[in-house]
Amino acid sequence: MKHKFKEKENRYWKPRELIVIGTFAALIKISTMLIALAGGGMNPVTMVLKNVVATALLIVLVYKVRKFGVLTLFVLICSIISMLLMGGNFVTLPGMLVAGLICDCLIMISGGYKAAWALVAGVGLFDFLSRAISLGYSYLMFREEPKLFIIGMVVVIIGYTGCIIGLGSGIFLVKEFRHAGIIRE
Amino acid sequence: MRVLSGNDLTKYSTGLRCRLDARTKMVICLAASVAVIPLKGIIPLSILLLASTIYALFHIRIRIIFVCWSAVLLMGATALLCLKIMTVFWPEIGKVDIFIFFVPFFRVAVLVNVILPLALSSHIQDILTSLKSFCLPLFIYLPGVVMVRFIPSFINDIKLISESLKIRGYRINPVAFSLHPIRTTRLLFVPMVVRALRASDELSVAAELKGIGYAGEMTFYRTNKFSYPDYIAGVTAILLLFASFLFEYKDAILS
Incomplete structure (x- = not known):
């Protein structure tokens, strides 16, 4: 029995890290939805703002859980729960998983999870790839009327500027949390 | 212990609203989201739209369906308005075939119809049980459960924060977000x-x-089992999808 417990202690993902990933996945989902609803839908300010918040939170997450596969696991959890609770799309899941894996590899190659700029680069690329996949899916949905796709593309580009701002504000947020003792590493 | 507690006998609802298992709703959702991509004809999409509307009416109130459909229509109208504005700067794109223009919205409406029953008529406990029944590894199951459990409590937290902001004289609305975005987000x-x-x-x-x-192994608080409505819904969904694909590719099949 003791041997069995010892074996389970060597798990790659610790329950503490898994709980942090789950909490952040919920927080990102709720806060972006709240900002979109409170801003009244097609409001360009809130389109930027919700992406700022989502990216900043993602930066905080990768700072809190510095392990290979954190982005992939985050995408997987978000997609599964979106499917179960909010009817998210099943079709984009494989692409998103690949995007998460590519970004985890990028972080690993470009300095590892201890290097701040590698984390920022990984999250930046992840935001870009996830938007590219969503645009690809929307092209499939709106292929009869490509003009609608152009409108969608404009909306996504506006949103992506928010992601770029979010990368900077995420670092700022991490500094504040570190000062407050919430992030210890 | 589980046998003694008798939780397997617990029934949430005896009506048709909650009879379908969450897993059946998920499979229908998956099938619809994959099927609408290759379909582009009006008849096959109309078949799916009609069937999905009936399916949604069985699960949720008609008022909610109307609200969601209004949102889809509003989305279409906004897209049309944006297109008209773009025509001012780029006249070549102004020619819109209204019939083709609304085909993508048929797809969106089908997806809305299958998503709503899953999102609005499934209990959190059912979803947790479904997650368990998929025998997912701990690294997927634990964050998933945390996320599912936290979403309602976060919504409650937001309400409390919003109330406290109201007491302090701040209002959270589209105007506040547009005029003072950084301050409102920070608060x-x-x-x-x-x-x-x-x-x-x-x-x-x-x-x-x-x-x-x-x-060691986890024991389940409650287990979900498929019932007759699940099998009927599954078979009907397969037949309808088959019929839509038959209409879509009938020319290719006949030739």
């Missing part, structure tokens, strides 16, 4: 993040104290 976002981080810390300590991740 709403920072307390929420701090609360979430504290909650995750407390939950992690509780999980470690309870030995989650170190114990």
